[in-house]
Amino acid sequence: MKLLVVGSGGREHAIIKKLKENKSVSAIYALPGNGGIAADATCVPIGATDIDKIVEFAVENAIDYAVVAPDDPLVLGCVDRLNEKGIPCFGPDAKAAIIEGSKAFSKNLMKKYGIPTASYEIFTELSAALEYLKTAPIPTVVKADGLALGKGVIIAQTREEAIEAVTDMMANAKFGKSGSTVVIEEFLTGPEVSVLAFTDGKVVRPMVSSMDHKRVGDHDTGLNTGGMGTIAPNPYYTEEIAARCMEEIFLPTVAAMNAEGRTFKGCLYFGLMLTPNGPKVIEYNCRFGDPETQVVLSLMESDLLTVMRSCTNGTLAETEVKFADKHACCVILASGGYPESYPKGFEITMTAEAAAHTYVAGAKLENGKLLTSGGRVTGTTAVADSLEKAVKEAYRLSDGVQFEGAYRRSDIGQRALQAKTR
Ligand code: AMP
Ligand code: GLY
Numbered sequence: 001m002k003l004l005v006v007g008s009g010g011r012e013h014a015i016i017k018k019l020k021e022n023k024s025v026s027a028i029y030a031l032p033g034n035g036g037i038a039a040d041a042t043c044v045p046i047g048a049t050d051i052d053k054i055v056e057f058a059v060e061n062a063i064d065y066a067v068v069a070p071d072d073p074l075v076l077g078c079v080d081r082l083n084e085k086g087i088p089c090f091g092p093d094a095k096a097a098i099i100e101g102s103k104a105f106s107k108n109l110m111k112k113y114g115i116p117t118a119s120y121e122i123f124t125e126l127s128a129a130l131e132y133l134k135t136a137p138i139p140t141v142v143k144a145d146g147l148a149l150g151k152g153v154i155i156a157q158t159r160e161e162a163i164e165a166v167t168d169m170m171a172n173a174k175f176g177k178s179g180s181t182v183v184i185e186e187f188l189t190g191p192e193v194s195v196l197a198f199t200d201g202k203v204v205r206p207m208v209s210s211m212d213h214k215r216v217g218d219h220d221t222g223l224n225t226g227g228m229g230t231i232a233p234n235p236y237y238t239e240e241i242a243a244r245c246m247e248e249i250f251l252p253t254v255a256a257m258n259a260e261g262r263t264f265k266g267c268l269y270f271g272l273m274l275t276p277n278g279p280k281v282i283e284y285n286c287r288f289g290d291p292e293t294q295v296v297l298s299l300m301e302s303d304l305l306t307v308m309r310s311c312t313n314g315t316l317a318e319t320e321v322k323f324a325d326k327h328a329c330c331v332i333l334a335s336g337g338y339p340e341s342y343p344k345g346f347e348i349t350m351t352a353e354a355a356a357h358t359y360v361a362g363a364k365l366e367n368g369k370l371l372t373s374g375g376r377v378t379g380t381t382a383v384a385d386s387l388e389k390a391v392k393e394a395y396r397l398s399d400g401v402q403f404e405g406a407y408r409r410s411d412i413g414q415r416a417l418q419a420k421t422r
Pocket of ligand 1: 118141153155185186187188189192214271282283
C-alpha cells in the first residue's frame, strides 16, 4: 500500500514510524515532512495546508490511504477533498473537525448534550464582553474562538488582564479572525489528562492516557508552548475515572456529533481536567496531540494502519486496540528562546542510540546535515516497566541529542511521579 501522511512534526514522525511496522506498506510520502522524517519516508515539499496540491499529488501517485494529522488541513476540508477523489483517509471531514475549529461550536455542543465542561459565555461584540467582565468571577479564562496555534487561551488572574486579553483579541485582532469571537469561561482546577481516542463514529476506543507539560519552564512556569514533554499513562486517570469519562464524556460526544449530522471519524482528543466536581472537558482536538502521540504510539501494541482503516470503514468494534502495560516518557528539546523568537540553522548531532529513540520535529536536511528549523526540534522517547525508569531513560537518551542553544525542561514526569507516591 502507498500511504500519504500530511504534516511535519514529531507527531507525524511517530505516526510514520508506527505505520511502517505494517508489512503491506510499500511507500510512505510525507507532505511536507521534515529533515528527520526523511529517514523514514519520502518527503515532498507540499505544505500541509496546500490542499489543492495535496490532492493532486495523491491522485497522481495513486495513494491508497492518507493520514491527515494536523488541525488546519482537517478544518480546511483536506479529508473531504481527498475522499471526493476516492482516496480513503484517517481524520474527520471539515464538518466534524469543527469540534476543534470553533470553541464556540464545541462549548455549545457540550451545553446542548449535557457534557461536563466549564460554564461560559460567548461574545461577538467587544462592548458586551467588557460589560460581562465587570462582574465575572476572577480568575477567568479568555479563549479565541478559532485555531490559534494553542496560544489563543489566556488565564486572567485579574480583571485588568481579562480586559486586556479580550481587547487584544476582539479590537486588536491579535489572533486574526480566530479572535473575532471569544469564549469567556469559568476557571477550573485539578490535574489535567489527555485522552486520545480512536472512533469510527460508532464505538470509541480510548488509547492509553497521557500528561502533557505545556509551560516552557520547570514546575509549570512561563509561557505556554505546544508541549515540552509527555508521560503515559497518566497516574491521575484511574480505572474509575476512565469509566466515568467513557459514560459522561466520550460516548455522549460521539453521539452528539452524530445527532448534529457531523459524524466524527478519526482520532478525537479529549483535554480533560479532573476537578473536585468530576472530570470536565477543557478542549477537544480533532487529531492526535503533539507530543502525546510520541508516548502513546510508543506503547501501542496493535497495528496502527489496521486500526486507522477500521475507523475509516466503520469496523472498529471488531478491531483489537491494545497497549503495553508499561510506561513512556518523551522529552522535547527546543530551540533556545522558544516559544518566543529563536535562532535557527544549528547542526543537530545524535548518537545512534539516541536517534533510534528520537522523533524529529523542527529540523531540515541541508547538504546531508540536519539543521534546526523550528521551535520544538526533537522528542526523545523511552519505554520502561516503571514511570521512574522511563523518565530517567528518556533524559539519558536525550543527552545524546545536541545542538547549539538546545533547551529542555528538567522536570518532565515529576508531577506524575509525585502523584504516584501520594
Ligand atoms: P487549551 O488550548 O484550551 O488546551 O488551553 C490551554 C491550557 O489552558 C490548558 O491546558 C489548561 O491548562 C488551561 N485552561 C484552559 N481552559 C481552562 C479553564 N477553563 N480553567 C483552567 N485552566 C484552563
Ligand atoms: N499537546 C497538545 C496538543 O497537541 O494540542
